[in-house]
Each structure stands twice: as C-alpha cells, then as structure tokens.
Amino acid sequence: MPVSTFMGLQTTLRGLLAHQQALTTTSHNVANANTVGYSRQTVDLTATSPLVIPANSVITGAGAQLGTGVDVTAVRRIRDTFLDLQYRAQIMKLGDAAARANSLEQAELAFAEPSSDGISSQLAEFWDAWSALARAPEDDAARQSLVTKATTLAATFKAVYDQLTVVAAQAQQEYDAITGPNGQIDLWSREIAQLNETISHAVAVGQTPSDLMDRRDLLIDRLAELGQVSVTDTGNSNLRIEFGGVTLVDPLRGAIWPQTLTRPGGKLGALQELASPTGPALTFRARLDDVVADLVARVNALHAAPAGVDFFDPAGTTADTLAVVAIPATVQAGSTADPGRNDIALAIAQLRGGSTERLYDALVAEVGGEVQSIRRTEVNVQALVDAIEDRRQSVQGVSIDEEMANLVRFQRGYEASARAMTTIDDLLDTLINRTGRVGL
Amino acid sequence: MALRVTTMMTARATVRDLQGDLAELSRLQRKLSSGKEIVRPSDDPYGASLALQLRSELDGLRQYQRNVDDGIAWLNASDAALSKIAEALHRARELLVQGASDSAGPRARAAAASEIDQLIETIKQEGNVQYAGRYIFAGTRTDTAPYTLLGPDTYAGNNDRIAREIGPRVTLDINVTLDPLLGGGQAAGDDRLLHVLRDIADHLRANDGVALRGTDLQRIDANFDVLNQLRAEVGARTNRLTVAWSRLRSLEENTTELLSGVEEADTVRTMIEYTTQQAAYNAALKAGAHVVQMSLLDFLR
Numbered sequence: 054m055p056v057s058t059f060m061g062l063q064t065t066l067r068g069l070l071a072h073q074q075a076l077t078t079t080s081h082n083v084a085n086a087n088t089v090g091y092s093r094q095t096v097d098l099t100a101t102s103p104l105v106i107p108a109n110s111v112i113t114g115a116g117a118q119l120g121t122g123v124d125v126t127a128v129r130r131i132r133d134t135f136l137d138l139q140y141r142a143q144i145m146k147l148g149d150a151a152a153r154a155n156s157l158e159q160a161e162l163a164f165a166e167p168s169s170d171g172i173s174s175q176l177a178e179f180w181d182a183w184s185a186l187a188r189a190p191e192d193d194a195a196r197q198s199l200v201t202k203a204t205t206l207a208a209t210f211k212a213v214y215d216q217l218t219v220v221a222a223q224a225q226q227e228y229d230a231i232t233g234p235n236g237q238i239d240l241w242s243r244e245i246a247q248l249n250e251t252i253s254h255a256v257a258v259g260q261t262p263s264d265l266m267d268r269r270d271l272l273i274d275r276l277a278e279l280g281q282v283s284v285t286d287t288g289n290s291n292l293r294i295e296f297g298g299v300t301l302v303d304p305l306r307g308a309i310w311p312q313t314l315t316r317p318g319g320k321l322g323a324l325q326e327l328a329s330p331t332g333p334a335l336t337f338r339a340r341l342d343d344v345v346a347d348l349v350a351r352v353n354a355l356h357a358a359p360a361g362v363d364f365f366d367p368a369g370t371t372a373d374t375l376a377v378v379a380i381p382a383t384v385q386a387g388s389t390a391d392p393g394r395n396d397i398a399l400a401i402a403q404l405r406g407g408s409t410e411r412l413y414d415a416l417v418a419e420v421g422g423e424v425q426s427i428r429r430t431e432v433n434v435q436a437l438v439d440a441i442e443d444r445r446q447s448v449q450g451v452s453i454d455e456e457m458a459n460l461v462r463f464q465r466g467y468e469a470s471a472r473a474m475t476t477i478d479d480l481l482d483t484l485i486n487r488t489g490r491v492g493l
Numbered sequence: 494m495a496l497r498v499t500t501m502m503t504a505r506a507t508v509r510d511l512q513g514d515l516a517e518l519s520r521l522q523r524k525l526s527s528g529k530e531i532v533r534p535s536d537d538p539y540g541a542s543l544a545l546q547l548r549s550e551l552d553g554l555r556q557y558q559r560n561v562d563d564g565i566a567w568l569n570a571s572d573a574a575l576s577k578i579a580e581a582l583h584r585a586r587e588l589l590v591q592g593a594s595d596s597a598g599p600r601a602r603a604a605a606a607s608e609i610d611q612l613i614e615t616i617k618q619e620g621n622v623q624y625a626g627r628y629i630f631a632g633t634r635t636d637t638a639p640y641t642l643l644g645p646d647t648y649a650g651n652n653d654r655i656a657r658e659i660g661p662r663v664t665l666d667i668n669v670t671l672d673p674l675l676g677g678g679q680a681a682g683d684d685r686l687l688h689v690l691r692d693i694a695d696h697l698r699a700n701d702g703v704a705l706r707g708t709d710l711q712r713i714d715a716n717f718d719v720l721n722q723l724r725a726e727v728g729a730r731t732n733r734l735t736v737a738w739s740r741l742r743s744l745e746e747n748t749t750e751l752l753s754g755v756e757e758a759d760t761v762r763t764m765i766e767y768t769t770q771q772a773a774y775n776a777a778l779k780a781g782a783h784v785v786q787m788s789l790l791d792f793l794r
Binding site: 086087158161162164166167173174176177180181184187188189191387389391392393394395396399402403405406410413414415417418419420421422424425428439442443446447448450451452453454455457458461 | 496497498499500501502504505506509531533534535536537538539541542544545546548549550552553556559560563625626627631632633634635636651653655656657658661662664756788789790793
C-alpha cells in the first residue's frame, strides 16, 4: 500500500521543530546558568506514532509500521526533591547557628577584654587607688583619686551592662522585622500562595511550569533558613507549607500571616531565645550583676565596719545601678579618726585578686567559650550546607560544557533534518518537473 | 551517578575557598599587627581568663613594690632619727659618769645639767622627725608632733601600728613608737628616758653625787637596752623589706614572662604561617581564575 507523497516532508518538519525547541531549551539553560535556584531543563523527545501499513505482501503476508518522526512530549526540570529536604533541614540549623554566633560575638565585644579599658583593668586600678590611700591615708589627693577611680569603674560596669541589653534588644528587633508586616515571612508567604495557584492551574491542564516551581522552591529554601518548614503536596503541585508549627500557606486559603509560631526553630527560634531573659546576653548580664553584688558587699562590709559609712550605694547591686556614695571626706581609710590610720584601706586593698575578680574572670572565660563553640558549630553546619548544595548543584545546576555539547548536537540534528527535507524536495522535483515528459 | 560538575559549583567552590583563605589571612594579619595571640576571649577562653588573672597579679606586684619602697624610706628615716637619739644618749651617759665623780664640783655639775637639758631637746626634736609631711613616731596621729619642744614631756602620739601590704595578704608594720623609749617625763614617773634624763639633770643641779652614782647609771643603761632593741627591730624590718623587694622583682619578671607566653603572639611562627597562607591564597586565586574562565566554548569554532 502506498503512503502519501508528502509524508517525508511532514516527518522532516517534525525533526526541525523538535530540534528547534531543544535548541531553545539549551539556550534557556545557558541563559540561567547563574540564576539562583534554577534547575536545568531537558526536552523529552519521543518518536511519534507510526503509520501502519497493512499486510499486502503476497510472499509473507506481514505488514509494516512506518516511522513518522519525532515529537516533544515534555520539557522537564531536573531536580532531586530528597536533596531539597536535606538542604532545608541543614539550612535551618545554619540559620540558628549564624544568628547565635552573631549575637554572641557582639556580647563578647561588649566586654572589651583583654584591653586596658575593660572591667578587669578598671578593677585593678580601683585596688591600686586603695593601695595608694593605704600608703598615704592623710592625703586628700589619694582620697579624691580613689573616688574618681571608683566612679570610672561604676561607669565601665554600666557601659558593659548597657551593651549587653542592646544585644538582646537587637535580637528582638530583628525578630520583629522578619515577622512583622511586609517582613520576609509576610512577603514570601504571599508570593508562595500566588505561585501555588498559578502552578496548580498549569499542572491541572497537563503543563509543567518548571520556572515557577524553581521560584517557589527557592522561596521555601529561604523560609527554611528562618524556621522549621515542612511541605505537603495536596495534588496538582498545590503545596501546603507548615512553618514553625503552624500552617503558613494553605492550598485553599492562601497565605495565613501573622500568626504566633509554636516552635519556630531556625533563625527565628534562635532570635527568640537570644532576646529572652534566659538568653545568653541577658544571662551574661545577670552574671555581671553577681560580680557587682560581690564587689559592693565586700568593699562596703570593710568600709562600713567602723562608722557605718558605705562606700558604694548598698542598694546598687546590679551593674547599671552601681554607684559611689562616698565623697573624699567620707572615705574611711582607718577605723579611728587618727589621720595616719590605714587599716581599712589596707584591708580593702587586700581584696585584690579575690572573689570579685574570680567571678569576673570566669564570666569572661565563659563568654569566650560560648563564642568559640558556636563559631565551631557554625563552621560545621556551613560545611554540611555547602556539601548538600554542591550535591544539589551537581544534579540541577547548568554545566556550560554539557550545554555546549547539546547545542552542537541539536544544531547538527536540525541541519540533518533540513538536509532530509531537501532530499524529499529533490524527489518531488524529480517527480513533478521531470516525470512524464516523454516527447516534450 | 557520577558527580556532574556544573558552572555554579565551580564558581561557589572558588569563592568559598578564597573566602576561607582570606579569613585565615586576615586572622594572621590581626595577630601580627596586634602582636597578641589573644585579641578576644574566644581566641582562647582559658588563656584569656588566665591572662586577666596574670595581669591583675602583675598590677598587684607593682603596688607591693611601691609599698615596700615607701616602707624602706620610712624605716630609713626612723633609723636615722634613732641613731641621733643614741648619740645624744651616749653623750648624756658620759656627762653622768663625769658628774657622778666626786672630783666634779657643783659648777661642773651645773654645766653638765644644762647640756643634758639641751640633749633632751635634741632627743625630743628627733622624736618629732617627719617623713613626707608625717610624724613617723606618733603612732597613727601622724599630723601631731609627739613631743612639745621647750615644753612638758608628755607624749602626744599613740601606740597604734601602721602597716604596709608587701605581698598578697602579707602586711608588715613599718612604724615604731617612741613612747616605750622616751616615755612621758617626770610627770608620768615611768622611768623611761625623758624621766631619767630630767632626774639626772635635777640630781646634777642638786649636787647629789650619791643619787648620780647610785640608781641613775642603772636607769640610763636600762634605757640603752630599750633603744638598742628598737634599732634592732627597725633594722630587721628594713632587712625583711629588702628581701621582699627582690622577691617581688623576680616574681614580677616571672609573671611578665608567663603573661607574654599566654597573651603574645610568636612573631616568627606567625610570620611563617602568614607567608604560607599568602602562597595558598595566591595559588587559589590563580587556579580560580583559570577554572572559571575555561569551557568547551573556547574550543568550539
């Protein structure tokens, strides 16, 4: 049984069109080689349904199927969703560690140790002033210098206290900025809801909106850094996003924000803890208060022994309320009014290197230890995130070399299809222009 | 599946490696420029707390040295005054021995008596000696002259002690009081130096050879013992302070060395590390520049 004269033309045309689409997709990949979150796309080429030629052979009685060319059945994105899950789990830990490291480093800077401006040096100068007074209890200059040194010490304690308060407040501010109106969560959840709608409509009619899906996955990656994310496909790639223990994007109701997160995790969880009274900055601050309370108690106990005159305000037992109430004239150098009496000053000077310093040194060591440990955690988690991101990029990333090879391949395919079409055309030329011209 | 290496991966890896190298380079540079191993507590938490402790110790040691210096100067002033008093006492004893002899007539005795009056003034003047504007023999009444010249012999100071801190929780009294030696004169009747000398002067004037030969010599010799004890005491304390001073000096040196070991960077080692790291950074830069540049594109026509 004969086939259509023009069938070859149709077959070669399909080849041309398919290669053209493949070339377009390759160009799209190359163009997006550096787009964050982009997954490379491939064209699925499938042979079209063959033309069935019924059995007409008198010898074998067998028929044949004649190929009709190629068709593009799908443009797919190459992506490993399992790696996405791993990535999101680790980036959440990184968000947590990075926020903590940042805040703790600020707290560490607040202490300004070791330096000549830190509390440690100021405390040493305070004891020096008592030593000087013990050497010259009659000397008004020594008294004046002592009161000045003590006032500077109190100011230094207060400066560190204020810095630590600011560190905690900054964590709260950052939390509020992220979760507030037009904050990242607000914007991203609304965009995800919109993408959900567009994508599910496209999928419902059999399309694969790869680029929109990439965008949505990128937004989910970013959300994962902020907090615990879990994703459920409710059909037609319409996703339900659970965030920090609550439903953030519902397939039917869209974005639901603001809400109170029940277990935030990630950066938000870290910020919430950093701002809380049990967070590191405010814990350090409370420990600093302990140092001050010890200082006030010890100095006052000795100073007030003879005449009941306090040196520090006994009510000011926190770093921000520490205050010197003694004036040069009321500084008690000795237990009697004799001008040469220096036993009190001597006893206070001997507090040097005592419990006050031990408390403070331990605090500094603890702050340093915390920073060191969180920095290590951050580096480790970062390495994990990098490794997973490398795996992801290995799967979904664009390789220029590969695309160049594809470009050559598809270009050659296109050229060959064109050549085939020319051949058919030549056949038709032979048939139409040179056949049946006997005698002409 | 074999690892596909994609453009994004190489770019990310290049940037990451460069970042890592640069961070290490800047850490070493910070170490070199500050000369410190520990710039923040997190560089070495235990070392940082140790450094704070050592610094505080060092500061204390310097204060103790000042206290010792001050104490030595105070004791030197005391010793000088006591040796003047001893000279005066020797002269008084000479006069007593001469006056006690019956060969001495009433006129010679009267002359000796007025010299003893002068010696008493000299002794009281030495008792009023000052160091840095303070009366060092007045106990803690450092603003009051302990004896009134050309006046009654009463002691105006007290017997309180003045101490200096010469080590952690170690104090040493640096003052001696003259009351046990000089006493309060005839009014107090305490047989101490001023009382005895006044009596001797009186006995000389009264031409009382018996009294002079009798108890007066014993009484003045008893006071010599008290004075020698005082001088020995001052000498012993000066000695102790001198020993403490050299001990504090060597402690300061040791602590300084310890602190620099904890806190300061080993410049030579850091410099070598820095150079090595710089070479690594250069290599990474060069490699990065090549890897990112090349692709199949360069070889297709």
